Amino acid sequence: MAETQDYLQLFLLCLLSTIAVGTIISKTLRKRRRPPGPQSLPIIGHLHLISALPHQSFHALATRYGPLMQLFLGSVPCVVVSSPEVAKEFLKTHEARFSNRFVSAAVHQLSYGSKGFLFAPYGTFWRFAKRICMSQLLGARTLGQLRHVREQETLRFLRVMKAKGEAREAVDVGGELLTLTNNVITRMVLGRTCCESDADVEGVRKMVEDTAELAGLFNVADFVWFCKGLDLHGMNKRVGEIMNRFDGIMERVIREHEEERKRKKEEGVEGEKIGDLLDILLDIHEDESNEMKFTRDNVKAFIMDIFMAGTDTSAITMEWAISELINNPQVMEKARQEIDSATENNSRLIQESDLGNLPYLRAIVKETLRIHPTSPFIGRESSENSNVCGYDIPAKTVLFVNLWSMGRDPKQWESPLEFRPERFMMDDDDDDEFDVRGHNMQLMPFGTGRRVCPGASLALQVVPTNLAAMIQCFEWKVNGRVSMEEKPGMTIPKAHPLLCVPVPRFSLPF
Template sequence: MIMWYIIVAVVILASLLVARNMRKTKKNLPPGPPRLPIIGNLHQLGSKPQRSMLELSEKYGPLMSLKFGNVPTVVASSPETVKDVLKTFDADCCSRPYLTYAARISYNLNDLAFSPYSKYWREVRKMTVLELYTAKRVQSFRHVREEEVASLVEFVKESASLGNAVNLSNTLMKLSGSVICRVGFGINLKGSKLEDTYEEVIRETMEVLGSFAAADYLPIIGRIIDRVTGLHSKCEKQHMEDESLKDDIIALLLKMERGEAGLGEYQLTRNHTKGILLVNTSGHTITWAMTHMIKNPRILKKAQAEVREVIKNKDTITEEDIEQLEYLKMVMKETVRINPLVPLLIPREASKDIKIAGYDVPKKTWIHVNIWGVHRNPNVWNDPEAFIPERFMDNEIDYKGLNFELLPFGSGRRMCPGMGMGMALAHLTLINLLYRFDWKLPEGMEIEDVDLEESYGLVSPKKVPLQLVPVLTQWS
């Protein structure tokens, strides 16, 4: 009799397993490449995942299934599929999966970028948008941007008078760092203990945050792998306590810590305050713009001619001047198209079953939006690998999150709220560099020697620093 009970139990269990597998097979999942046991498709990512994903999507389609370890994943890489993710189903797939090292660096996901979609996140987002990143607030820090750009100009003048090359990659990162330190912390980067280490700290932090960590995809053995690769130790290096936060933007957050202002039912702690702060990477955008223009002398000459015609003999350049510079704005659009600073948006997680482009995306699936792939899609852009600012002439496409062909700052609930602050600095800096100086390559270097390779991380800066020689002009 006991044997019969065992047999019946086995039959029922087998039937349930078969039924579950049949239900699984009924799902119409997006196509994707074959997978290896245990690691799935992790071996196909390479050193630049955005490029690998684009190549795979050219074969398997604009919505593609992958599996990273034990994590089911889809990748969207066309304006239509990206629009579904970021707009049509934004509410259903705007949460974040738990990312091991992002949690460590961002004080247990207490930031805007990596925090799961929740009541806490909505309150923080509302506060930052209304109080920190409105047009009025961005305008209130205009004097900081103008003062820091003026300081940059003086440094470049000194280099030009000596005939020295300027490491623009490093110099422009320090510029954006100086603005962040003054606006966010009320301190000057120049002369501080951060001055010589700022670029390295930010670069390594972005590498960690953008990594495909084995700990996220391979339970048990993942952390061991990350220790072997050095990712774990690199994360620990970036997880630093800093009690120097004060003034300006930070003052509002600190008031919330003290209970003088509030996030509804939430009480902020110091770790929340640190986690909410965003890093301004506009220095990378300016570097890429200068890189492409020095590679294309026609574009550099045309941009300089416009700037000098509009500005004429003004000693002080202001942000109002930006609006009159139509070609310069095209240059900036083309820069963030061909080199989006965040090539792969931070992964999302579907909070329920959804259907995109006719395919099933089950609950808990991770969703990657390949901005790099959208911006390099030949079905969207003619000659996508070429730097052609004129493609935006008589073209209403903009980077503010409403046109899904161009999304350097994302779109929807998770769109980068610091866009206005960053682009204001990028435009103002570029105007000054083009107006006040001519630029040439260091002696012995040809245009063909200017490298266009990007480093990979959460953001993708230029891999080889840009070195240019400034030449004083009558407007210097």
């Protein structure tokens, strides 16, 4: 009997303690000021409110709950920012606390365990990786020495368009642009080694498309705790297949590079000229004096990052741009007059060196990036508790800065749904006010601050140069108005392929 009473007292003590602790926690939580947001459901949070195009769902919710709102994607707390003013608080004032990226299971696997520069945690290795990107891989000297690769691939693309146009054959413009950017990146990164046949090129292209798609998909297992480890969407299998293909290609190419490097060293013909970006990475890998150990997986992860960040993004931006120009012929004609003037009435093909004399073309690229940003979000994750704009933001909160929404905000842009490059034309021809490298929070398609995209310089050469060549050389004939519907992905591809007949404007000099 006494023993029963003891158990009863112990039970009551535990019950009262639990109630007391729960009350304290509840009061503490109520004292914390959290951003506004819709009512969440148990377990799934707000996942039921998110469509296959999350940026559009976030935009619709922001019209009701404001430019800073809280959502729960399953058990993961998130904040969504939809205005430049609030974005500045997170990405400038509190940047140190929001310098990590949210990394999904698929992205973690695709990046060899986040061993590249895109998704590495903020810290010593990431700073080392960024220096490699900015000073060696994607610096001005390297890009200058590899300009001939970009020029050759532009000519190859234009010859294909010319042949199709002369035969009055419609082409999938987005597909051809993806082949162009894939060839540029492949040759800059790996040389000719892995693109010796059309089958190799098509294989790499398909792999890049699949990678971008899988990296951008919302996977329930990333957000609902009891689904972790479950492959509900079959993503693990697809990611595994991609990694097997990619790793096989990379091991073959690295071995070939190592053999060639060994041969040149034995013959004493090593020089200063850059072969390709893989040679730079292998130099770093073999240099034992580096402050950080740079493994073979780091080499492959860097290359995967470059493919992910530099291939479909540039192709999609050019496809959106030419689609907007077809739907806005007066803009197309104005751009064409500027290009014709710069090339002395088409006596030669437009070049990268001409971009400084093409302010209207640069404005077209900016207007395209405003309406169709390279990626719909800037995604970060908080590393510690913060108070931003008067709200308490706990550690491990995922931050989404909705660039797509900010580009359509009528408070920021007059007639935001209209394609008007003139909004970026300054009276004194000084367009630095809207620099796209992250200095202006209204327009930051490449991100901002510490984690700004290191490939911005390359993109801002490839995209406008090839777009200018497309405008200069061809009339783009379509049936009716071009659809501007979007498709899900890590980037924002067009839902419907752009099918055009590229009719040559004059006797093309190639």
